[in-house]
Amino acid sequence: MQSPGTPKGINHLVLNVCDIDASHQFWTEVIGFRQVGELEPTPGRREGVKMRFYSGDNDGQTHHHDLALVEKNTLPPPDKGEWGPFASTSAINHIAITFPDREAWLARLEHVRTMGVKFDSRVNHGMTHSLYIRDPNGYGVELVYDLPREVWQGDIDAALNYVEILPTEGAEALEDKKDVPVFGQRV
Ligand SMILES: [Fe+2]
Numbered sequence: 001m002q003s004p005g006t007p008k009g010i011n012h013l014v015l016n017v018c019d020i021d022a023s024h025q026f027w028t029e030v031i032g033f034r035q036v037g038e039l040e041p042t043p044g045r046r047e048g049v050k051m052r053f054y055s056g057d058n059d060g061q062t063h064h065h066d067l068a069l070v071e072k073n074t075l076p077p078p079d080k081g082e083w084g085p086f087a088s089t090s091a092i093n094h095i096a097i098t099f100p101d102r103e104a105w106l107a108r109l110e111h112v113r114t115m116g117v118k119f120d121s122r123v124n125h126g127m128t129h130s131l132y133i134r135d136p137n138g139y140g141v142e143l144v145y146d147l148p149r150e151v152w153q154g155d156i157d158a159a160l161n162y163v164e165i166l167p168t169e170g171a172e173a174l175e176d177k178k179d180v181p182v183f184g185q186r187v
Contacts, residue, residue, distance in 0.1 A: 012065045013095060015139065018078070020050045020071035022136040027054055030115050030133075031097060031141065032108060033067060056097070078138030083120040085132075085140065094132065094140030102176065105129070105145040109174055112143070119168035126159025126183055127152040129176055147180055154184020 017023040027033045039051035053065035079089050088094070099105035109131055113119065120140070121132040128144040135141050152159035162181065167173050 012063075012067060014068040014070060015092070015095075015137070016072040016075055017069050017135075017137050018071075018073065018075045019136065020052065020069055023069050024052060026135050027067065027069070030112055030117055031143075032056070032111075034062070036062060036065060057100075059100075075137065078134075078136065080138070083132065083134050083138070083140055088138075088140055090138050090140075092137075092139040094142050096128075096130075096142040096144050099143065099145045102129075102145050102178075105143060106174065106176060108143060113174070119173055122166040122168050122173060124162075124164040124166060124177065124180070126162035126181065127156070151180055151182050154182070156183075158183040 015023070024035070028035060033054040033056055035052055036055045037053035039046060039049060039053075041047055041049060050071040052069050054067045054069070055063040056066050081087065081089075085093060099108060112131070112133060117133050119131060120134060121130075123130050123132070126147070128146055131143045133141050133143070162183070166175075
């Protein structure tokens with residue numbers, strides 16, 4: 001039974017960032033979000049505050065914001081060590097960005113590489129195929145496309161625990177398998 005007023009999901013995310021121009025460049029040029037707004041300072045309030053709002057493309061529709069950035073010069077410097085979901089010392093482990101389909105995701109991976117961004121990790125999970133990179137603050141960013149519901153809904157926990165590590169360099173880093181395991185299927 002559902003509890004009253006069960007949430008549908010996450011509406012938007014606001015990140016504190018060291019340098020809003022560097023983060024703007026990452027989230028627009030590397031990831032592909034579009035800036036849709038900016039906080040206007042008002043006299044006596046929000047002085048010195050820099051905040052910008054961004055949207056993805058949701059079937060041709062713009063959201064009021066999926067993501068916002070707030071500049072915070074006092075943030076600790078980014079963790080430059082090896083990134084991994086269990087090695088990261090950042091308060092933000094990773095943010096997963098959904099692409100509409102496999103083709104869009106593959107096109108974005110190629111673009112990300114053309115931009116000279118390091119592929120930290122590529123993984124086939126049981127419910128998504130994923131690329132992990134880092135933003136200028138050291139926050140992990142996972143680019144994903146969802147596998148069809150029929151693949152993972154039979155046993156979500158098994159799909160979550162499934163990890164196939166893939167190459168991060170060379171032509172293989174841009175290859176994606178179409179045959180995927182199905183979870184919770186009776187044989
Ligand atoms: Fe994730």
